[in-house]
Amino acid sequence: MFDLYVVGAGFSAASGAPRETEILPRIFSQPKNKPLAKILTEVLYPDTADWPAKVSFQEVISRLDLIRYYRPYPNIDYNLIDQCENRLMQEMVWILHPDNTGLNQDLYRLFVHDLAGNADFLSFNYDLVLEQALADLGETIDLHLDLTDHPVSVSREANPSRTLLKLHGSINLKFCPQCKTIFRFMHINAKDQYCLDCGSLLNYFLVAPTLFKAYELPAIRDIWYAALIRLIRSEQISFIGYSLPDSDLLTYQMLDTAFRMNGKKQRVYLVNGPHFNPVKFINIYGKNLINTKFYFEEWVEKHKEGLNH
Structure with a gap:
């Protein structure tokens, strides 16, 4: 039985959540976001009018993170860059809101109840699909974060039963850039929200592959280190709907390092459908990789049939 699941966008697709390359077309199909698309075209893709259909949200x-960090252009309003990034985040939060990702919840409950056993999870998804499935079954979750509930709550569980490490953050988390407090929101919306301690405008706890936020928020480094340790110690890992994108070099290095430190003894399963090219996973795991060629829904159904016999 697997003791660790690593999930990506393909895992959440059955919930109605868009895949990575589907987020921008959905955002810019709304008339209210045409001015935002115009600014981003001028700054990032001046020679590629149809870029939203070709590039990923991350x-x-x-790129916006890089521009803000290096400030390479002399005639750009960097406050405008901040505003564009914040607006994109707000739109993405709305797309991934639990009200919009409620399809096929039975599939996820079946996965958690019958297949996941006592396994832990690493997630590259911003959405709350996995959290919702775990909560529906009474599971409590350790996000490996020191959290303050917003509004403040005293009813938090003392003994989490599952570890869920969200390496790219989550739509229900924000952090204060001044006092570094991380807030978990009980009611998710895309409006500006402020720190309960110092009153500063909160930033989204969402991380692009550049990981620049890791330099200002140690909690992100802690999550990635915890993920590395969990990967090293696992005996059987299943990757579900995660494609190991070229831009995410840190993840590639983490997986490769963990496998070497494990002694290359792990059995690793890939659940990414029949058309996915597994070469990057093969480069890491070699003969230890088993490519099921199943999509997530098919894989769950196959295991369900096995449990019923």
Whole structure:
């Protein structure tokens, strides 16, 4: 039985959540976001009018992070860059809001109840699909974060039963850039929200592959280190709907390092459908990789049939 699941966008697709390259077309199909698309075209892709259909959401956020960090252009309003990034985040939060990702919840409950056993999870998804499935079954979750509930709550569980490490953050988390407090929101919306301690405008706890936020928020480094340790100690890992994108070099290095430190003894399963090219996973795991060629829904159904016999 697997003791660790690593999930990506393909895992959440059955919930109605868009895949990475589907987020921008959905955002810019709304008339209210045409001015935002115009600014981003001028700054990032002046020679590629149809760029929203060709690039991922994380690529855009990564490029905006790089521009804000290096400030390479003399005639750009960097406050405008901040505003564009914040607006993109707000739109993405709405797309991934639990009200919009409620499809096929039975599939996720079946996965958690019958297949996941006592396994832990690493997630590259911003959405709350996995959290919702765990909560529906009474599971409590350790996000490996020191959290303050917003509004403040005293009813938090003392003994989490599952570890869920969200390496790219989550739509229900924000952090204060001044006092570094991380807030978990009980009611998710895309409006500006402020620190309960110092009153500063909160930033989204969402991380692009550049990981620049890791330099200002140690909690992110802690999550990635915890993920590395969990990967090293696992005996059987299943990757579900995670494609190991070229832009995410840190993840590639983490997986490769963990496998070597494990002694290359792990059995690793890939659940990414029949058309996915597994070469990057093969480069890391070699003969230890088993490519099921199943999509997530098919894989769950196959295991369900096995449990019933």
